[in-house]
Amino acid sequence: xxxxxxxxxxxxxxxxxxxxxxxxxxxxxxxxxxxxxxxxxxxxxxxxxxxxxxxxxxxxxxxxxxxxxxxxxxxxxxxxxxxxxxxxxxxxxxxxxxxxxxxxxxxxxxxxxxxxxxxxxxxxxxxxxxxxxxxxxxxxxxxxxxxxxxxxxxxxxxxxxxxxxxxxxxxxxxxxxxxxxx
Amino acid sequence: xxxxxxxxxxxxxxxxxxxxxxxxxxxxxxxxxxxxxxxxxxxxxxxxxxxxxxxxxxxxxxxxxxxxxxxxxxxxxxxxxxxxxxxxxxxxxxxxxxxxxxxxxxxxxxxxxxxxxxxxxxxxxxxxxxxxxxxxxxxxxxxxxxxxxxxxxxxxxxxxxxxxxxxxxxxxxxxxxxxxxxxxxxxxxxxxxxxxxxxxxxxxxxxxxxxxxxxxxxxxxxxxxxxxxxxxxxxxxxxxxxxxxxxxxxxxxxxxxxxxxxxxxxxxxxxxxxxxxxxxxxxxxxxxxxxxxxxxxxxxxxxxxxxxxxxxxxxxxxxxxxxxxxxxxxxxxxxxxxxxxxxxxxxxxxxxxxxx
Numbered sequence: 001x002x003x004x005x006x007x008x009x010x011x012x013x014x015x016x017x018x019x020x021x022x023x024x025x026x027x028x029x030x031x032x033x034x035x036x037x038x039x040x041x042x043x044x045x046x047x048x049x050x051x052x053x054x055x056x057x058x059x060x061x062x063x064x065x066x067x068x069x070x071x072x073x074x075x076x077x078x079x080x081x082x083x084x085x086x087x088x089x090x091x092x093x094x095x096x097x098x099x100x101x102x103x104x105x106x107x108x109x110x111x112x113x114x115x116x117x118x119x120x121x122x123x124x125x126x127x128x129x130x131x132x133x134x135x136x137x138x139x140x141x142x143x144x145x146x147x148x149x150x151x152x153x154x155x156x157x158x159x160x161x162x163x164x165x166x167x168x169x170x171x172x173x174x175x176x177x178x179x180x181x182x
Numbered sequence: 183x184x185x186x187x188x189x190x191x192x193x194x195x196x197x198x199x200x201x202x203x204x205x206x207x208x209x210x211x212x213x214x215x216x217x218x219x220x221x222x223x224x225x226x227x228x229x230x231x232x233x234x235x236x237x238x239x240x241x242x243x244x245x246x247x248x249x250x251x252x253x254x255x256x257x258x259x260x261x262x263x264x265x266x267x268x269x270x271x272x273x274x275x276x277x278x279x280x281x282x283x284x285x286x287x288x289x290x291x292x293x294x295x296x297x298x299x300x301x302x303x304x305x306x307x308x309x310x311x312x313x314x315x316x317x318x319x320x321x322x323x324x325x326x327x328x329x330x331x332x333x334x335x336x337x338x339x340x341x342x343x344x345x346x347x348x349x350x351x352x353x354x355x356x357x358x359x360x361x362x363x364x365x366x367x368x369x370x371x372x373x374x375x376x377x378x379x380x381x382x383x384x385x386x387x388x389x390x391x392x393x394x395x396x397x398x399x400x401x402x403x404x405x406x407x408x409x410x411x412x413x414x415x416x417x418x419x420x421x422x423x424x425x426x427x428x429x430x431x432x433x434x435x436x437x438x439x440x441x442x443x444x445x446x447x448x449x450x451x452x453x454x455x456x457x458x459x460x461x462x463x464x465x466x467x468x469x470x471x472x473x474x475x476x477x478x479x480x481x482x483x484x485x486x487x488x489x490x491x492x493x494x495x496x497x498x499x500x501x502x503x504x505x506x507x508x509x510x511x512x513x514x515x516x517x518x519x520x521x522x523x524x525x526x527x528x529x530x531x532x533x534x535x536x537x538x
Contacts, residue, residue, distance in 0.1 A: 059299070059300070071325070
């Protein structure tokens with residue numbers, strides 16, 4: 001087995017194991033910190049796929065931003081609320097969870113189907129790209145490519161997302177504003 | 183296989199460098215603070231007290247590792263390691279001299295920016311894991327401060343990146359001296375590609391970057407939790423902040439991380455704004471000072487000198503200015519630094535389009 005393959009299985013194992021722990025652990029804080037391990041392993045997988053920009057962005061946004069915000073929300077809420085949350089004694093399979101189980105099961109079947117039918121080694125567009133030398137090498141500079149594509153081909157989605165973010169920003173500023181004395 | 187051995191050697195080298203720097207840094211900090219407060223500082227251990235920090239480390243290694251009974255054991259034990267590793271990994275992408283960089287990655291500065299933000303997580307881990315009110319207050323303050331100041335720091339960095347047009351730190355360094363492959367203009371009008379020296383540094387290439395540099399420097403003080411932004415460990419209110427409960431070698435790791443962080447942020451500032459490993463001496467006529475003082479050993483010398491100067495300024499500021507209050511801190515960040523950083527970014531865009 002090549003080193004890349006070893007690394008792939010190693011990182012996938014870490015990602016899956018830590019995700020399972022994060023989902024099943026009763027200790028909420030710990031599951032947040034284990035989720036960080038999941039995100040880091042995912043970033044490693046992105047690097048293996050030569051998508052290093054995605055990997056670094058994942059670390060910036062999820063680890064530096066979202067995880068810290070989750071932890072903030074968590075630490076600002078009272079200890080009693082958290083204890084009640086942690087002491088819920090529920091079984092994994094119960095009638096209340098039927099819709100969730102059904103959804104998860106169906107999605108799992110879809111994923112298995114995709115994996116089995118994709119036949120990744122013989123995809124036509126991958127073969128075309130290799131024959132035209134239109135592929136990414138480990139030393140390629142990808143940022144220029146991303147920037148040009150964002151400003152030309154994907155301009156509309158890019159603008160739509162920025163307007164969405166602006167709306168969220170204004171909403172947050174409105175919510176956190178001091179109540180004026182009327 | 184030799185390849186992998188080099189990686190290990192580089193990693194160990196960087197680690198021993200940061201450890202050595204922390205030793206020297208603590209000693210320098212004590213001497214500088216003593217000078218500023220008109221004291222003598224350490225004098226007994228070794229000549230001029232130079233072995234004092236070594237003795238401190240020996241003491242810390244011998245100390246018992248105490249875990250508080252109510253602490254979350256795993257989080258508590260892992261936190262110092264996470265804090266230090268986050269900072270240490272940042273060193274991987276810093277160029278030391280022409281052709282000398284531990285890891286030549288295209289995303290250099292972006293990667294460092296990402297990996298430093300992991301430190302926040304380690305601090306929150308330490309605060310929560312200690313199960314101590316002071317620790318958690320310190321951790322919350324630290325996280326709030328770091329994620330707020332990442333914004334002006336980030337925009338100041340973007341202002342430079344827009345001028346340099348690359349995220350690769352080695353290329354950013356290369357552009358600021360006589361080794362540049364493109365035309366370098368001093369303040370947008372005087373071609374200094376062959377003259378080099380001080381004039382081709384980024385702060386002089388586009389003068390508005392001086393403002394960006396000051397913004398970055400202030401934000402970097404806040405990110406490394408140094409005074410006047412040391413409210414996370416404000417000893418008069420919070421005992422010692424997020425590292426109250428740590429003893430022995432774990433405490434030493436937290437300290438090591440703080441000093442490595444000081445060096446790291448100063449070195450990023452030097453690379454982005456102050457000409458990286460380029461010499462400050464220009465070529466004057468037939469006296470080729472810049473050509474003579476450019477090279478591997480010179481590069482290491484210049485970058486270390488510049489970085490140590492910035493670290494000394496950080497220490498000087500720490501012992502001169504009083505601590506900010508939380509609301510003052512947030513006001514400074516959101517109402518002063520962030521708009522200024524935005525303005526710098528805008529000017530950078532215009533500068534790049536019309537003057538370069």
